[in-house]
Amino acid sequence: MPQISHHLLLCATPTKALCCPDPALGAASWDRLKTLVRELSLDTPDRPQGIVLRTKADCLRICGDGPILLIWPEGIVYGGVTPERIERIVFDHVMGGTAIEEWILRRYALSGSAAPTNN
Numbered sequence: 001m002p003q004i005s006h007h008l009l010l011c012a013t014p015t016k017a018l019c020c021p022d023p024a025l026g027a028a029s030w031d032r033l034k035t036l037v038r039e040l041s042l043d044t045p046d047r048p049q050g051i052v053l054r055t056k057a058d059c060l061r062i063c064g065d066g067p068i069l070l071i072w073p074e075g076i077v078y079g080g081v082t083p084e085r086i087e088r089i090v091f092d093h094v095m096g097g098t099a100i101e102e103w104i105l106r107r108y109a110l111s112g113s114a115a116p117t118n119n
C-alpha cells in the first residue's frame, strides 16, 4: 500500500470567494500546484518518501487572507498563496521539510489517535 507524505488542500476557487476575491489568483495557484506535483513526480506511488496528494477545497474555514493552503500532516495553514509561493512551499516545506514561517496563518493539531482497527 502506498504511503502518503503530505496532503495539500488549496482553497483556490471557492463558491463564495470569501478568502480571496480574485478567482484568477487561486486558479493560477492551483494550476501551478498540479503541474509541480506532476513534474517533480511527487504523485508517483513508489516515491520512497510517500505520495503527495493535492485537493482543491471549496472552503477551509479560514475565509480571509487567501488563497488558503492547508498542509497535513503538519497542520500548517498558509495564506496569500500565489503560484510563486506554491513553488517555494513545495520545494522548501514539502520536499525540504522546512516550513515558511512568515507565510503561516495558523497551525492545527490532530486530536487523539484515530488509527483504524482491523475489526
Ligand code: FES
Binding pocket: 011, 014, 016, 017, 018, 019, 020, 058, 059, 060, 061, 062, 063, 064, 066, 068
Ligand atoms: S472561502 Fe477559502 S477558506 Fe473559506
